[in-house]
Amino acid sequence: MIELQGIKKSFGSLQVLKDITLSIPAHQVVSIVGPSGAGKTTLLQVMGTLYKPDAGRLTIHGTDVLSLNHKRLAEFRNRHIGFVFQFHQLLPEFTALENVMIPGLIAKAGTRATKERASELLRFMGLSDRLNHKPAALSGGEKQRVAVARALMNQPDVVLADEPSGSLDSHNKTELHQLFFDLRREFGQTFVIVTHDEELSQITDRTIRIVDGIVDTSTHEEPTTADTAPTL
Secondary structure, eight states: OEEEEEEEEEETTEEEEEEEEEEEOTTOEEEEEOOTTSSHHHHHHHHTTSSOOSEEEEEETTEEGGGSOHHHHHHHHHHHEEEEOTTOOOOTTSOHHHHHHHHHHHTTOOHHHHHHHHHHHHHHTTOTTOTTOOGGGSOHHHHHHHHHHHHTTTOOSEEEEESTTTTSOHHHHHHHHHHHHHHHHHHOOEEEEEOOOHHHHTTSSEEEEEETTEEOGGGOOOOOOOOSOOOO
């Protein structure tokens, strides 16, 4: 699903990613852990095509994404990659339904079909009674579920999440963690999650530890083949 070979990324004189080579299979829930400043978020943004690496090769679902021009890369990102951020990044002037519809409208999927898909996702998230609520009227857990629904709008191959439970209380955090496995089972996406949360990293199919811009192979864990959600 995701292949990274010799990925390097610097910001000025600071080399953040030094030589990352990874293979992430389809349909897995993978966590990326490590100390602050290790390069976890930069690596996730490279995977999401938001940053272009200085060197290396990135293949997603068989596509050499670094060879795409700006327009084709934006189209690929919209259709094949979903993003979930720590602080939701919902547009405050739009309802939950409208926020979820945005990626579909960008992809020109048609207003009616996009609305039906967004409504279906929000119902799956347990938010059927919150479709017309704006973010200010939603709880933290509800906002994050809306953000996850938005990430799934275009049925992406992979969902990338950066500290998705970092702003949630323990109850909502546990529910969100369970949701990732429910979604993998229901829709078949690959999830790659940057997290400091030990509870989440211990239950993912695979944990990748990044230290000083490289993969820490001393704690390398082989991926599991479990298709069911763990007991939280």
